[in-house]
Amino acid sequence: MCHAHRNLIGWSMLSPLAYHRKYSYGGGMLLFPTQFHMFNSLLLALVILLMSLLPRETVAEWYKDERAIMGTRIAVEFWDEDHHHAEQCAVRVFNEMHRIDALMSPYKPDSELSHINQQAAKGAIQISEEMFNLLKKSLSMSELSNGAFDITFSSVGYLYNYREGIKPTEEEIQQSLPNIDYHHVVLNEKTRSVRFTQPGVRIDLGGIAKGYAVDNGIAILVSCGIKGGLVTAGGDSRILGDRGNRPWMMGIRHPRKKDAVAVMLPLSNTAISTSGDYERFFIEDGKRYHHIISPRTGKSVTSTWSATVIGPDATTTDALSTTLFVLGPEAGLRLIESLSGIDAVIIDAHGQMYYSSGLAPPAAEAAQTGAGSPK
Numbered sequence: 135m136c137h138a139h140r141n142l143i144g145w146s147m148l149s150p151l152a153y154h155r156k157y158s159y160g161g162g163m164l165l166f167p168t169q170f171h172m173f174n175s176l177l178l179a180l181v182i183l184l185m186s187l188l189p190r191e192t193v194a195e196w197y198k199d200e201r202a203i204m205g206t207r208i209a210v211e212f213w214d215e216d217h218h219h220a221e222q223c224a225v226r227v228f229n230e231m232h233r234i235d236a237l238m239s240p241y242k243p244d245s246e247l248s249h250i251n252q253q254a255a256k257g258a259i260q261i262s263e264e265m266f267n268l269l270k271k272s273l274s275m276s277e278l279s280n281g282a283f284d285i286t287f288s289s290v291g292y293l294y295n296y297r298e299g300i301k302p303t304e305e306e307i308q309q310s311l312p313n314i315d316y317h318h319v320v321l322n323e324k325t326r327s328v329r330f331t332q333p334g335v336r337i338d339l340g341g342i343a344k345g346y347a348v349d350n351g352i353a354i355l356v357s358c359g360i361k362g363g364l365v366t367a368g369g370d371s372r373i374l375g376d377r378g379n380r381p382w383m384m385g386i387r388h389p390r391k392k393d394a395v396a397v398m399l400p401l402s403n404t405a406i407s408t409s410g411d412y413e414r415f416f417i418e419d420g421k422r423y424h425h426i427i428s429p430r431t432g433k434s435v436t437s438t439w440s441a442t443v444i445g446p447d448a449t450t451t452d453a454l455s456t457t458l459f460v461l462g463p464e465a466g467l468r469l470i471e472s473l474s475g476i477d478a479v480i481i482d483a484h485g486q487m488y489y490s491s492g493l494a495p496p497a498a499e500a501a502q503t504g505a506g507s508p509k
C-alpha cells in the first residue's frame with residue numbers, strides 16, 4: 135500500500151538532494167506548504183489517495199465553466215447547490231474579465247492602457263482610480279525587484295510577435311532599450327495622473343493584470359456567498375476556501391514535457407501563479423524567443439524555465455512569478471525568503487528545481503525526524 139502511494143504521487147524520485155532543496159527531477163513530485171506539518175504526512179498521503187477513489191457524484195455540484203478572454207483560458211469552479219445562481223455568478227466573473235480586458239489590453243486601440251501609451255509622453259493625463267492603483271502596485275513591484283519587474287519592458291517588448299515569429303533586430307533593440315526603465319513612469323497622486331518622461335516609453339500590464347482579474351473574480355464569488363471555489367486566468371489562480379474539507383491539488387506543469395506535471399501542491403485559501411517560457415514562444419535557429427523580457431537586455435530571459443509563486447492574493451503572485459522568472463533561482467529565492475507569507479518553486483534552465491523554505495516534500499519531514507535522513 136505504501137508502494138501504491140509512491141507511484142501515485144511520484145515521490146519515490148526524491149533523493150538525498152532533497153535536503154538541499156534543489157532537485158534534478160525526472161517526474162512529478164509533491165510539495166506541502168509547511169503549515170501542513172501539523173498534519174501527519176502519511177495521513178495526507180492517505181487523503182490524497184482517497185480523493186482519487188471518491189465516487190464521481192460527490193463532485194457533481196461543483197459548478198464549472200470556462201471561456202477564452204484576455205487571450206487566455208479563464209476558468210471558474212465553485213460549490214453552489216443552486217445551479218441557476220451559480221450560472222449567474224460565473225457570468226459576473228466572466229463579465230469582469232471582459233471589462234478588465236477592455237481597460238487594459240495593449241491590443242485594443244481604445245483601451246485606457248493604449249490611451250496612456252499614446253498620450254502620456256506628451257504630458258500628464260488623468261486616469262481611472264483602478265488604473266492608477268495598478269500602475270502604483272506595478273511600480274512598487276519594480277522597486278521591490280530592483281527593476282526585474284518593469285511594465286516599461288514593452289518599450290522593446292512590443293516589437294516581438296510570438297504568434298507570427300517576429301522579433302526586433304539587434305539595432306532596434308539597442309535603439310529602444312533606454313526607454314525601458316520604470317522611473318520613466320511618473321504618477322501624481324493628487325491629480326491621479328500619469329506621465330512618461332520621454333517619448334518611446336510604452337507600458338504593458340501583461341505580467342500583473344491577469345492576477346488582478348483573478349482577485350476581482352474571487353471577490354465576485356465571495357459577494358455571491360460562495361465559500362469554496364477557484365478562479366483561473368491562464369497561469370494565475372486563486373483558491374477560495376478548500377475543496378470540501380480537503381485541499382485543492384494544484385499542479386505546476388512540466389516546462390518541457392507536454393501534459394506532464396512537475397510538482398503537485400495541496401493548497402487552500404491562497405493564490406498561485408506560474409510564469410513559463412513555454413506559453414508564448416517561437417524557436418528560430420535553435421533559440422527560444424518567449425514573452426518574458428529582461429529589462430536589462432530587451433531579450434527573452436534564458437536563466438529560467440518556470441517560476442511559481444504562492445501567496446495571499448493573485449495580483450501579487452502574478453507580478454512575483456514574472457519577477458522570479460527574470461531574477462532566476464538564486465536572486466529569486468533570496469527575494470522570496472525576505473517576504474513573509476510567500477513561497478516559490480523555480481525550475482532553472484537546466485531543469486533543476488528550487489523551492490522556498492516554506493515548502494517541504496514529505497521526505498524532508500521524515501528527514502527532520504531522523505527517518506531517511508540524508509546524513
Ligand code: ADP
Nearest residue numbers: 283284287340341368369409413425426427456
Ligand atoms: P502569462 O500568464 O501570460 O504567462 P506571466 O505572469 O508569465 O503571464 O507574465 C508574462 C507577461 O508579462 C508577458 O506576456 C508580458 O506581458 C509581461 N512581461 C514580460 N516581461 C516582463 C517584465 N520584465 N516585467 C513585467 N512584465 C513583463
Ligand code: MG
Nearest residue numbers: 341452455456
Ligand atoms: Mg506573472
